[in-house]
Amino acid sequence: MSELEAKVLPEATVARLTQYLRALNALESRGMERTSSGVLAKEAGVNPAILRKDLSWLGSYGTRGVGYVVRELSEHINNTLGLNRDWRVLILGAGNLGRALSGYAGFTTRGFKVRAILDVSPDLVGTDVGNLHVESRSDLAEVVRREEINIAVLAVPGDAAQDLIYELGELGVNSVLSFAPKPLVVPRGMNLRRVDLSTELQILAYLAVQP
Amino acid sequence: MSELEAKVLPEATVARLTQYLRALNALESRGMERTSSGVLAKEAGVNPAILRKDLSWLGSYGTRGVGYVVRELSEHINNTLGLNRDWRVLILGAGNLGRALSGYAGFTTRGFKVRAILDVSPDLVGTDVGNLHVESRSDLAEVVRREEINIAVLAVPGDAAQDLIYELGELGVNSVLSFAPKPLVVPRGMNLRRVDLSTELQILAYLAVQP
DNA sequence: GTATGTGAAATCATTCACAGCT
């Protein structure tokens, strides 16, 4: 009711904004200074109408009859998504997936910094992963404080994930990306995104079976 | 128009069916033989009404006033999703992510078998990954034929992904799971799913910034 | 003339609520 109430973008829009950002970067690195909804939509792999609708949530940043200034639009989306600050990421689980993620380029660009990696296994604690060394799961609280962690990535077996979620919640980390193959219940106020690799394969199997 | 036309499940339904399958397995391993939409929905983390609606696409497999037989329902979803056959998976890219995926449990259960892993780098070709050894990108066609690959997983840099898609299409592999941070255009008839790790982090950043 | 920004229409997905069967 209040005019002051937060204007929240639809989730689908947020997901696409990240794609526009990537597309804008690609255009910029090709030396383009201006673009249009048609060009940008093609680059991002979406339809131009929805791109304009998405951008309209952010206000009017284009010029009718002309288009958009690449740098300006890119900057604006960046700010809207909160990518103009530092995000300090903790990876939980130093198995193959955890180690792969800690070095993954997308995880180390645009304000995201992997600051620590933890594991329960004494065999892994103390080993090196990139320029980090694996710390003990039991030091979770200390590590979160020391590194001022604000995003956690769960690369642990399903059984371990739920306990970690609660513990992270208590420690004030309320953005979590989980690779655990389990639905998880989250404390109030926590943001959870799940990536479920085996589900993706199963969906592909279904699609392949379709006539 | 025709009554013979394939009845296609909504994409969102397919995604949830994989979760029900996992939930049913969990119940079965706890010794439960029967269940209800309420119990199953709780276990899968969804609302009971949509669970029943999803299942209604498969026909009537429950008993009113009673519920579902765990084993029977599980079997039926399995068949619907095409998980009762063998899926032979090829991993493209033997970097950290490719190696992690090749050993990932979800990738090696329920009919999915990782049969080969390829890379362009001469440093990696010939090295071992689990019980496979890395073969050369240039042997793609031969490997696809030899191993009768029907699903490919792209764990390669964005620039390499598009060419691979076309080449896989020509070779008759038309189910692809891509981790490349790029929108890809697919040949007619190909099924592509994308997992975009940096997008997930960016969405979390936005959610964390919200009041 | 050209491309944006946006109501209105169309499509897709979820939730409600209850009739129907056991």
Added chain:
DNA sequence: AGCTGTGAATGATTTCACATAC
């Protein structure tokens, strides 16, 4: 009495189409 299966209601998302601004 209890739980499924499903139309009808609601809500979300996408597409259309055009008035508006340059």
